[in-house]
Amino acid sequence: QAAKVLMVGAGGIGCELLKTLALSGFSDIHVIDLDTIEVSNLNRQFLFRKSHVGQSKAHVARDAILKFRPNINIESHHANVKDAQFNVDFFKQFNVVLNGLDNLDARRHVNRLCLAAEVPLVESGTTGFLGQVTVHVKGKTECYECQPKPIPKSYPVCTITSTPSKFVHCIVWAKELLFAKLFGDKNQDNDLNVHSKDGSSSKLDVFERDVDEDLDQYAQRIYDHVFGYNIEVALENEETWKNRRRPNPVYIRDTLPEAVKQNGSSWDCSNDHEEPSAMASLGLTNPQEIWTLAENSRVLLEAFKLFFEKREKEIGNLVFDKDDQLAVEFVTAAANIRAHSFGIPLHSLFEAKGVAGNIVHAVATTNAIIAGLIVIEAIKVLQDDYKNYR
Numbered sequence: 001q002a003a004k005v006l007m008v009g010a011g012g013i014g015c016e017l018l019k020t021l022a023l024s025g026f027s028d029i030h031v032i033d034l035d036t037i038e039v040s041n042l043n044r045q046f047l048f049r050k051s052h053v054g055q056s057k058a059h060v061a062r063d064a065i066l067k068f069r070p071n072i073n074i075e076s077h078h079a080n081v082k083d084a085q086f087n088v089d090f091f092k093q094f095n096v097v098l099n100g101l102d103n104l105d106a107r108r109h110v111n112r113l114c115l116a117a118e119v120p121l122v123e124s125g126t127t128g129f130l131g132q133v134t135v136h137v138k139g140k141t142e143c144y145e146c147q148p149k150p151i152p153k154s155y156p157v158c159t160i161t162s163t164p165s166k167f168v169h170c171i172v173w174a175k176e177l178l179f180a181k182l183f184g185d186k187n188q189d190n191d192l193n194v195h196s197k198d199g200s201s202s203k204l205d206v207f208e209r210d211v212d213e214d215l216d217q218y219a220q221r222i223y224d225h226v227f228g229y230n231i232e233v234a235l236e237n238e239e240t241w242k243n244r245r246r247p248n249p250v251y252i253r254d255t256l257p258e259a260v261k262q263n264g265s266s267w268d269c270s271n272d273h274e275e276p277s278a279m280a281s282l283g284l285t286n287p288q289e290i291w292t293l294a295e296n297s298r299v300l301l302e303a304f305k306l307f308f309e310k311r312e313k314e315i316g317n318l319v320f321d322k323d324d325q326l327a328v329e330f331v332t333a334a335a336n337i338r339a340h341s342f343g344i345p346l347h348s349l350f351e352a353k354g355v356a357g358n359i360v361h362a363v364a365t366t367n368a369i370i371a372g373l374i375v376i377e378a379i380k381v382l383q384d385d386y387k388n389y390r
Helices: 012-023 057-068 088-092 104-117 157-161 167-183 215-235 257-262 278-282 293-310 325-341 349-356 364-382
Strands: 005-008 028-033 073-078 096-099 121-127 130-136
Touching: 005 012, 012 028, 012 057, 012 121, 012 364, 028 057, 057 073, 088 104, 096 104, 096 364, 104 121, 121 364, 130 364, 157 167, 167 293, 167 325, 167 349, 215 257, 215 293, 215 325, 257 293, 278 293, 278 325, 293 325, 325 349
Parallel strands: 005 028, 005 096, 028 073, 096 121
Antiparallel strands: 121 130
């Protein structure tokens, strides 16, 4: 009851932590969080309701707790913990600092402030069903930065461009090469093979649209180039395929013969008022279904056209965003067509979005358990029971 506690982060772990602190008898708590509430938070951050979307996490969390613990003191700061006001002197007023953060940068910052202010820090994190809690006390335990943290995984360029063996390789190719080449910054370096078939062509970049080319022709030409011609070029290097399964070139005439004949799509039931979606235009409703090669091809061409018809102003500045439905549809379809070519199992839009957005699905139970462990460690810290710290 006498302890003054600082909590950094009022999200997945933070909501559970604030509730557990309040119900454990803590009565003087400060909360810092710079975030506002989003709809996607509501499945696990139980202090928030739909009516709170857009409001400050720190303020709403405080109000929610005071409804059932009106006599305790909670101060909420809707701010960045890196702001100048949260300096060493600010940290010195607390008996313990509890982290419920989701990024390394902020964790390192808080760790350094705690070392400078000589305040114990209880650090935590969760990833799906996994989680951890560690105690960092100056002079008694190692600090948060004493152990190197794993660097997010990246993949060798040659694997991505030439010899993919996993679905994630196809996603990275679709997102960082094809999507970036077609819709992103035109001046960026890009490892996609951009030269056309007949070396004599004056046009150096196959991705540029011809003056007299309609959208269907343009889309089909790009399709044949990246899934057909580029694969054929790769197959010429016999050495590469000695001990690997050879990929199959994929051409539009084989996957969608009807599209080539009509030179144009017969499907268009898109609604102008809503966010453009290739799935909606094609009547595909289930994001957890795995599309056939033909369906993936239709989605790719439709998404391609919708970008040019409905979002032309953005082309040239687009960066892949997992919350951009059309971008996710395009990348899923492109990755699946490439996966088909290389004999890699196809994935649903739901799965592909998870891979493309590096999404680890959050589990409410994990957050609750970790929050409980943070409070147990905080009580040990306050009792100076450092032989039993985790």
